[in-house]
Amino acid sequence: MIYDVIVCGGGPSGIAAAISARRNGARVLLVEQSGLLGGNSVHALVGPWMSFHYGKTQVIKGIGQEIVQRMVKKGYSLSHIPDPIGFCDTITPYDVEGLKEVLFELMDEEQIDLLLHALIINVIRDENTIKGLKAATKSGIIDLFGKVIIDATGDGDVAYKMGCDYVFGRNTDNFAQPMTMIFSVGNVKLDELKAYLKNNPDDFTLDENYDGEYLAISGCFRLVEEARKNGDFTIARDRVLLFQDVRPNQVAVNMTRIQKHSGVDAWSLTEAEREGRRQIKEVFAFLKKYVPGFKDSFIVRTPSKIGVRETRHILGDYIMELDDIVEERSFEDSVCVCAYPIDIHSPDGSTLTVLEENKQKCYEIPLRVMLPKKAEQLIVTGRAISATHEANASMRVTPSVLALGEAAGALASIAIKKNIKPRQVDYKEVQAVLRKQGQIVSKNDI
Template identity: 40%
Template sequence: MGVGSAPLEADVVVVGGGPAGICAALAAGRTGARTILIERYGFVGGMSTAALVYPWMTFHTAEGRQVIGGIAQEIVDRLMKLGASPGHLRDTVGFVHTVTPYEPETFKSLVPAMLREAGVRLIGHSFVDEAIMSGRRIEAVTLTGKSGRLRVRGNVFVDASGDGDLAYLSGTPCAEGREGDGRTQPMTMKFRMKGVDLQAVKRYMLDHPDEFYAKTPFAELERLPLTGVSGFYKHWTEADLPINRDQVLFFTGPGEDEVLVNTTRVQGLRGTDAEELTEAERLGREQVLQVAAFMKRCLPGFERASLSQVGTQIGVRETRRVEGLYALRGEDVVRGAAFEDAIARSGYPIDLHDPTGKGVTEAAVRGDGAYDIPYRCLLPTRTDNLLTAGRCISTTHEAMATTRLTPSCMATGHAAGTAAALAALARTEPHLLDAAVLQRKLAEQGAILRGER
């Protein structure tokens, strides 16, 4: 079907089938809007499936109080019923209170079923390459895919692409990277290894606590299932691999003898440039082989391990951030800021991977352990019928280091989809929507806002 054919039409068009886009599309469809979800791959899940971003972290504050619910929690519940997630478990790295393991292949199958239940039309194998504008509004988007070029019209659009692709194509102002030099957080090619003796790993941790992350909950480790490991400092230093990182990081599962390794690091390349992204993936895959060989050769418990899976694409932490009516700041996160137009909360700390160095900058959330994300962060300054969700919402470089995490993206996706549907059905623009009306609707749908438990 080419662009000369009759365009598809919807009340809400969501671009990007990652966790943010999934939650946005489900929310819009359930709120009564005719909804189309556009995804470039032939499967959904975004970074959670294509890039093996695993496990989800975190739905809770550092003290263990849940602050993300709604559609995100429903997805976890449904995965649990399918035997594809144990739910929220203690983080044995010690960086956050809980992590949420899941089976990515089951997640890929569950989501299309949920979308059909909500009346959402999913269009895969399609890449948005044009925004048709009328003044400050997007009239339609053009897709390139297996069937040629296709036009999709909508009343309200949600950019859940992660990279702010639709915002960029529409001429909406965007920022990229840290202020000053534009450098972004490094990318990571993640991979799985099977045949790992996790009991041997745990025994070594208990016998050599000084070789692991200082916040590792060693007092509880004997009785906790091992969910993640950060450290092996001595082994990593002695190996002297050409990777600008200071430790080994991996998470267990989903198989009983399997781990997901988050240790490669590609710096100085942009995830919004096709050639640089291609080079990043080449370097990432080269590092995968180096790290896997090192782990098998040097780490206790990995003697019989083997490489079992590498991400379809490299994991991208940071690209474009859309210029919104408010940019969430690092200081907002640290002080546990409250906003009258809050539409989501998060308890994830600032986790800023150095764009050029080895380390990670951490900053805990004070106050009650969670901060609000205001509705204004979802509203671009110059495109009236566009909402953002997930990694590309309006923040500073520092604040993005927490809002980029999957549960936070799910929460902003839920809010963006609900707002898009309410605006489309009322024939108004999202920025004219009463935030209190949106908050009441989100609360009805199980979202957790300030003051709730």
């Protein structure tokens, strides 16, 4: 069997790509190496999602917004709320189990074929044209054939196997942003934590309009420093970072920092997983000893895999750079709008760098970043799109990759209908499809 579209990777970008292609008439197979859909949002507990908004204006809608609305209707999400920390304009808390349910429901409703527990190990090619994939499964190695392949692996695995050029991490030393192991803690006395925040506002980063209802913390700098002096905290982090969960008295803690490891090297990734588990123990012990509200708390959930922020950036027909974001550039072939800050977790230090000049700005992402050089019939979506280390730090977040995935699916379906290469498709046709699906394509649509 030859599918119209094969999507590799069942994370948010792959999900959106599969749905978008299917709704435009393509026969779609979604291939995922695990047994779950949701990618880092499920496996690595990466949440809340941020940000669908620029100020009070929503700039990302489409399939991503549809997923949020489904979760809200079922009580699995609080929808979009102002970011208490003031880091970005809104955040979207969600329940991990609820997201799993919603994504599988969508696959069933859209009649998208799934192949789970399948690892892409090679490509089937005719010179520089991809024809299919080889997947390792419990049944053995399976050959899969598709007219267009969408690489939503997050690491550009398919493009890499096609020999596409890429960059990795920052230019100076090729170190990528650190990995993280987010974990959930229950039985937290949120009132005690809120009281400490209220009495020590100078020890936190807070939005000036914070109303105290939903709890998110970026701070406790003095407590972290005290613990470090006492030998109780050795991780390269300068703050407590946590978000209230959708479930009562539960928070998601994002304080681990696993540096100088590679998300595409098996041995390095394995050691990163081990180090992440060690750090969870240290962070939790710190919280119970030093932070109000955690004395009687317990760990509810740890991730099934480490959260990887950055690996390969596949070089495409256009490379997004820092100036594109800082100068809020627009592109005639724009497929979505992003308004997230340039958020760089230090690859070798304890700081979190946010470029001030990027705050309160938004920019467009062009279709060309998804078209890898040296490969035909292949589209790349998600965090592996064509971008520099700095630009990726803004574009890598879930709402953005949802929008990119939707664009990738639309592009693939048009190419198939017209029997042409994806890079031969008129970008205006892609934009028209996306607008019909309710997506915001450019700043002119806001």
